[in-house]
Amino acid sequence: MKIGLRTIKTAVAATLALLAANALQLLFAPAAGIIAVLSVGNTKRTSLMTAIYRVSSLILATIIAFICFQILGFNPIAFGVYLLLFIGVSVRLGLEDGIVVNSVLVTHYMIEASFAPALILNEFFLMGLGVGFALLFNLVMPDLQKKLKEDQLVIEEMFRNLLQKMAKYLNQPEQEAKLLDECNGLLSFINDAQKRAVLHQENQWMAKNGYFKEYFAMRRTQLRVLGDMIDLLDHIYVDEEIIYGVRHLLQITSEQFAEANDGKQILAEIYQVYENYRQKPLPQTREEFENRARLFQFLQSFTTFIQIKAEFTKQS
Structure with a gap:
């Protein structure tokens, strides 16, 4: 079995993101590792754009989720309405890449039944650690x-x-x-x-x-x-x-x-x-x-x- 450079970078980036999230005592720390796995791209520029789009998408997801959960309550119906709105707006804005990962983060608001500033900050830290470590390890690219x-x-x-x-x-x-x-x-x-x-x-x-x-x-x-x-x-x-x-x-x-x-x-x-x-x-x-x-x-x-x-x- 041959293990490629991208596989190694993905494994190390995810591990470090998870360790950092645990060290910061963040809620739902494993999410940082999953985000890192999903954010290691084929090129430096791809990883950078992925990071920018996903952070922008998280801002959008948080705003839409806040409106839906505040009006309908923290329940599956509100989450379904959130998805209808978030997916439609994301496609229109070209932020499709962030739909899945940010919808997972939004479930944390539903589980905690809260939009406390500390929880919102927690989600942005998870995203930052995931995409940050992915971007860091994508600096290591073979010179072609x-x-x-x-x-x-x-x-x-x-x-x-x-x-x-x-x-x-x-x-x-x-x-x-x-x-x-x-x-x-x-x-x-x-x-x-x-x-x-x-x-x-x-x-x-x-x-x-x-x-x-x-x-x-x-x-x-x-x-x-x-x-x-x-x-x-x-x-x-x-x-x-x-x-x-x-x-x-x-x-x-x-x-x-x-x-x-x-x-x-x-x-x-x-x-x-x-x-x-x-x-x-x-x-x-x-x-x-x-x-x-x-x-x-x-x-x-x-x-x-x-x-x-x-x-x-x-x-x-």
Whole structure:
């Protein structure tokens, strides 16, 4: 059985919250531990927002419970009316996360049949200890930056391999399925990297550093364009003399494919290939014309592929 970091943090936070509540001689002390269990989140920012929402929700719950119990008495009917009002208002205010835990705390008012200031303060201490210890232990988060940089290197290497194989398989339509399989594998890896990037961003207290998230989104967009290019390969077959320029473009792109490359040199190479093709003799048959048209479409997609990275570099 593998015990993860979050499980350890949850157990320790709950234990300390319960010990602190007992030390302060609070009523219903175990509630502090349960609140801690429910408040340990996946990220620092998630835990902070959970703490803020639950304290705000407790204020709302106390006000509504006070009105209901004072009018209807400390009985199950009053609690049911409280739930109707509290759930409706919480949903409207976006405080749904605090419905369950604060309704449990409200039952303490019903059990004690009191809204004495000391009891209200007791409930806020229970909430404060629970969310406080959860927030404290969520400061301990693994640093994903090194892993994200490794993900970048892996993705770039996978792109390089794809581009090299595309250059190799030009005029070999039967190889398209192999390339599409590799695209799907790369897409799966990028999706996983994006999830790690979101966690990394959510674990930053101050600056919202979304570079990695945006980087992987950019590579995903590029991959979608690359998939369109591979689809075209299945329908292109032209003379080697004509295909040479595209093969050269794919090869140099695979060699230069990297995070730091702004794509300007490759874009210049693409435009040069366009110019060379314009000087070639016109197609003589319908088949030649259709293949040449698909080749130009391939070049247009390739231009888009490089422009996506160029635009990302400009904005970063």
